[in-house]
Amino acid sequence: MPPAEARDRLIVALDVDSLARAEELVTALAPLVTTFKVGGPLFTAAGPAAVELVRKRGGKVFLDLKYHDIPAAVAGAVRGAARLGVAMLTVHASGGSAMLRAAAEAAGESRAEGRPLVLAVTLLTSLDRRALHRELRIPATEEAQVLHLAQLAREAGCDGCVASPRELQPLRRLLGRDWVVVTPGIRPEAVAGDDQARVASPEAAIAAGADYLVVGRPITAAPDPAKAAAGILEAIR
Numbered sequence: 001m002p003p004a005e006a007r008d009r010l011i012v013a014l015d016v017d018s019l020a021r022a023e024e025l026v027t028a029l030a031p032l033v034t035t036f037k038v039g040g041p042l043f044t045a046a047g048p049a050a051v052e053l054v055r056k057r058g059g060k061v062f063l064d065l066k067y068h069d070i071p072a073a074v075a076g077a078v079r080g081a082a083r084l085g086v087a088m089l090t091v092h093a094s095g096g097s098a099m100l101r102a103a104a105e106a107a108g109e110s111r112a113e114g115r116p117l118v119l120a121v122t123l124l125t126s127l128d129r130r131a132l133h134r135e136l137r138i139p140a141t142e143e144a145q146v147l148h149l150a151q152l153a154r155e156a157g158c159d160g161c162v163a164s165p166r167e168l169q170p171l172r173r174l175l176g177r178d179w180v181v182v183t184p185g186i187r188p189e190a191v192a193g194d195d196q197a198r199v200a201s202p203e204a205a206i207a208a209g210a211d212y213l214v215v216g217r218p219i220t221a222a223p224d225p226a227k228a229a230a231g232i233l234e235a236i237r
């Protein structure tokens with residue numbers, strides 16, 4: 001089941017390239033929001049200090065490094081993330097069952113900080129049907145492939161997946177409520193802007209079954225990030 005409080009369902013993506021900018025955002029937003037996403041850009045620039053920054057201010061971390069490697073390497077990365085005290089992390093479902101199982105089992109070993117949720121990334125939304133068929137040679141529709149990979153991740157013991165607004169309803173129909181779904185591509189006005197093509201408003205994504213919303217630029221690039229976050233929290237409520 002999703003968290004009861006709106007503040008626990010909004011995840012702010014700290015897609016900035018310096019610790020100093022991340023710190024400004026966390027300082028402004030920690031009173032409003034529980035979880036911050038640290039992804040490739042910030043983690044590569046600042047390393048574990050980015051995770052510590054959020055945790056020191058009482059926040060939780062969604063470490064979005066999308067692990068995709070042989071099972072032993074992914075298990076090692078998941079153990080490292082658990083030691084950093086992250087609450088959620090991502091792996092690529094296309095790494096296969098053995099890799100997904102290794103990730104879920106490694107997360108389950110963590111004691112001191114609690115078990116991080118292991119979330120599977122199914123199909124990158126930057127891949128369209130043409131790329132799926134011609135480049136990856138996968139003869140399925142995007143939706144069928146997303147559902148297949150989500151089910152593979154669930155059978156391997158993962159906790160949930162990252163899914164675009166478009167995939168929420170079919171995923172809920174297939175996997176029910178007992179599967180965590182985290183949804184990016186959120187735009188307060190539900191208009192496509194920047195590079196996000198499949199977008200939904202916060203209200204629509206919650207209604208379609210998202211447990212958590214990931215929001216980056218509509219908050220981090222706003223003139224007043226706290227005000228923008230407050231508006232999205234109101235929409236979630």
Ligand code: C5P
Nearest residue numbers: 013015125184185196214215216217218
């Ligand atoms: O700035 P914006 O709200 O578009 O940020 C969305 C965040 O969600 C980014 O950190 C991006 O990496 C992530 N994401 C996404 N689309 C996906 C998967 C993840 O936008 N399909």
